[in-house]
Amino acid sequence: MRVRIVQLITLLILFTLPFIAQWAGQPFWIDLTTRIVIYGIAAMSLDIILGYGGMVSLGHAMFLGIGAYSMGILTHHSFEGSVVPFLPGEWTGSTSGFVHLAASILASGLLGLVIGLLSLRTVGVYFIMITLAFAQMMFYFFIALPTYGGEDGLNVWSRSEIPGLDLSDSMTFYFVCLGLLCAFWFIARRLVDSRFGGVLRGCKQNEQRLKALGYNTIRYKLIAFTIAGAGAGLAGGLLANLTEFVGPGTMHWTKSGELIVMVLLGGMGTLIGPVLGSAALLLLEEILSGFTEHWMIVLGPILLLVVLFARRGIYGFLAGKEAKDG
Amino acid sequence: MTTLLFLEQTLNGLQQGVMLFLMAAGLTLVFGIMHLLNLAHGSLYMVGAYVCATVTQASGSFLIGLACALGASAATGMVIEVLAMRRLYNREHLDQVLATFGIILFFNELVKILWGPQALFLNPPDFLNGTIEVLPDTPYPTYRLFIIATGLVVALGLRHLILNTRVGMLIRAGATHREMVGALGVNIDWLYTIVFGLGAMLAGLAGALAGPMLAIQVGMGENILILTFVVIIVGGVGSIRGALVGALLVGLVDTYVRAFLPMGLREVLEPASADSIGAAISGMGIYILMAVVLLFKPNGLFQAYGDN
Numbered sequence: 096m097r098v099r100i101v102q103l104i105t106l107l108i109l110f111t112l113p114f115i116a117q118w119a120g121q122p123f124w125i126d127l128t129t130r131i132v133i134y135g136i137a138a139m140s141l142d143i144i145l146g147y148g149g150m151v152s153l154g155h156a157m158f159l160g161i162g163a164y165s166m167g168i169l170t171h172h173s174f175e176g177s178v179v180p181f182l183p184g185e186w187t188g189s190t191s192g193f194v195h196l197a198a199s200i201l202a203s204g205l206l207g208l209v210i211g212l213l214s215l216r217t218v219g220v221y222f223i224m225i226t227l228a229f230a231q232m233m234f235y236f237f238i239a240l241p242t243y244g245g246e247d248g249l250n251v252w253s254r255s256e257i258p259g260l261d262l263s264d265s266m267t268f269y270f271v272c273l274g275l276l277c278a279f280w281f282i283a284r285r286l287v288d289s290r291f292g293g294v295l296r297g298c299k300q301n302e303q304r305l306k307a308l309g310y311n312t313i314r315y316k317l318i319a320f321t322i323a324g325a326g327a328g329l330a331g332g333l334l335a336n337l338t339e340f341v342g343p344g345t346m347h348w349t350k351s352g353e354l355i356v357m358v359l360l361g362g363m364g365t366l367i368g369p370v371l372g373s374a375a376l377l378l379l380e381e382i383l384s385g386f387t388e389h390w391m392i393v394l395g396p397i398l399l400l401v402v403l404f405a406r407r408g409i410y411g412f413l414a415g416k417e418a419k420d421g
Numbered sequence: 422m423t424t425l426l427f428l429e430q431t432l433n434g435l436q437q438g439v440m441l442f443l444m445a446a447g448l449t450l451v452f453g454i455m456h457l458l459n460l461a462h463g464s465l466y467m468v469g470a471y472v473c474a475t476v477t478q479a480s481g482s483f484l485i486g487l488a489c490a491l492g493a494s495a496a497t498g499m500v501i502e503v504l505a506m507r508r509l510y511n512r513e514h515l516d517q518v519l520a521t522f523g524i525i526l527f528f529n530e531l532v533k534i535l536w537g538p539q540a541l542f543l544n545p546p547d548f549l550n551g552t553i554e555v556l557p558d559t560p561y562p563t564y565r566l567f568i569i570a571t572g573l574v575v576a577l578g579l580r581h582l583i584l585n586t587r588v589g590m591l592i593r594a595g596a597t598h599r600e601m602v603g604a605l606g607v608n609i610d611w612l613y614t615i616v617f618g619l620g621a622m623l624a625g626l627a628g629a630l631a632g633p634m635l636a637i638q639v640g641m642g643e644n645i646l647i648l649t650f651v652v653i654i655v656g657g658v659g660s661i662r663g664a665l666v667g668a669l670l671v672g673l674v675d676t677y678v679r680a681f682l683p684m685g686l687r688e689v690l691e692p693a694s695a696d697s698i699g700a701a702i703s704g705m706g707i708y709i710l711m712a713v714v715l716l717f718k719p720n721g722l723f724q725a726y727g728d729n
Contacts, residue, residue: 145515151514151515151518153518213712213715213716216715216716216719217715217719217720219514220452220458220514220658221654221658221719221720221721223458223514223518224458224650224651224653224654225654225711225715227647227650228647228650228651228654228708228711229708231647232704232705232708235704235705236701236702236704236705239700239701239704240697240701241697242697348643348647349522349526349643352518352519352522355515355518355519355522356519356522359515359519389530389533389534390530391526391527391529391530392526392527392530392531392534394523394526395523395524395525395526395527395528395530396523396527397523398519398520398522398523398526399505399520399523399524399527401519402509402512402516402519402520402523403505403508403520
């Protein structure tokens with residue numbers, strides 16, 4: 096029961112917040128909430144592999160970055176009228192939101208498949224280090240690639256175009272993001288509650304036993320890794336729209352760290368938890384940076400304390416003992 | 422000419438490999454014995470670099486700076502071990518990742534407050550600031566040779582420490598049978614603090630030595646940390662020998678690819694695009710090495726001692 100209440104209240108807040116912001120005359124709040132929603136999608140996708148599958152990926156921001164670059168690169172070529180390299184045909188990019196959505200999801204999902212195929216040969220601490228190393232490889236690749244701005248990144252000249260909607264209006268854009276969050280939430284819910292999700296959870300608890308039962312656990316984990324990558328790619332495409340800028344900083348490894356922090360702060364092994372964690376971290380950043388420019392010196396020890404003393408996350412705190420899942 | 426260039430690049434690769442070994446040895450020691458994945462290892466490298474540069478500029482002597490850097494990084498390491506790391510040994514890797522991530526944020530910001538956001542620069546000390554002709558007609562910086570020599574001495578010293586001394590024996594025993602060593606009356610907590618301090622000191626040494634070659638700035642620790650991870654994945658977690666072989670392999674491959682791939686590309690492509698593509702791809706060389714090693718030896722080239 097408490098689980099339902101927490102979920103409902105979270106959704107209610109997310110749906111009414113922009114109206115409150117408008118009423119309070121603080122349009123900046125809408126941007127902040129949009130960021131919370133976008134990072135919420137990314138953190139939720141990470142939790143599918145982290146919380147349910149037990150795969151500690153320290154490179155998840157790579158997919159965020161790939162999603163963002165997919166959107167940015169297509170818009171860039173469309174505005175320049177130049178041909179997108181490495182693709183068959185003479186395609187000159189696109190500004191359509193549907194194309195961007197598909198490109199962000201496909202590109203990051205495909206990358207997730209390849210990286211997962213390599214990394215999932217290992218477990219434990221190797222997996223952490225390998226995902227981090229591959230993410231950093233992409234980071235340096237985009238820094239060294241002058242075609243798309245290198246270290247300076249790429250300006251996205253306009254937001255994606257969806258017929259009938261004006262995404263440059265921050266309210267409209269917010270509700271598109273929120274809609275996609277709900278859609279992804281629904282898909283993830285169906286996924287983790289299915290037989291597939293059961294196997295995934297089994298992988299976290301006792302992979303050996305599942306193997307003995309005849310499950311090809313690597314295949315399940317690989318599919319989960321790919322889906323998580325695609326989810327983060329979706330968030331990346333939205334992020335590029337929000338900031339109207341794409342840079343290698345999006346996939347810097349500290350972003351991957353922040354995504355893990357969001358999952359743990361909010362509540363690992365839940366779906367709404369990471370969204371709460373995203374809100375908590377971004378609000379904390381916002382508040383702390385109001386006090387001092389050196390807010391990280393406070394955030395670091397807070398993280399340490401959370402790990403040492405408060406393991407169950409915000410969701411666990413709010414929803415109580417029955418909050419195994421939500 | 423090509424042979425000479427190749428040999429010169431080999432020296433460069435060795436020098437980079439030696440630096441990576443200093444980092445990897447500490448990280449792998451701490452992981453092999455305490456099962457702790459310490460992301461903040463790069464912060465200790467940064468502490469070493471900053472302290473060395475500051476003390477050298479104040480005192481005028483690089484050796485004093487180096488000594489202070491070793492002391493400062495070892496002390497920092499032991500303090501964070503006692504305050505935080507100790508509580509993480511029996512936790513999941515995920516908790517360790519998160520907690521040490523918090524420590525990184527703290528140290529990066531602390532350094533920014535103490536030294537400001539601008540990068541520091543340091544010259545090599547006068548007695549190492551020349552060149553030596555180790556290869557005919559190819560003057561090679563003395564300082565880089567000094568780094569290679571230091572690294573090899575440290576590698577031999579570590580080998581001696583671990584295989585032939587009492588502390589080394591306890592370290593080896595502690596890696597495999599923690600409770601047993603404790604039951605025999607050894608203060609395991611202290612042993613762990615010392616091991617952590619030793620690893621921190623090696624990271625500080627690497628940072629201090631890197632000072633005269635790089636810009637000393639916030640975030641320098643994380644760049645080398647990730648290369649160190651690649652080294653450890655290639656060499657095998659927990660094995661010092663693996664760390665040495667992995668470090669030299671990664672150092673050499675990285676240097677060769679960066680030096681020769683753009684040259685090779687220039688034969689087949691226009692110079693401008695060859696340079697830009699070469700720069701983008703050559704950074705990936707070591708990661709491809711890592712992927713290849715993973716395909717054939719998922720646990721790295723060398724099996725570690727200990728049970729993990």
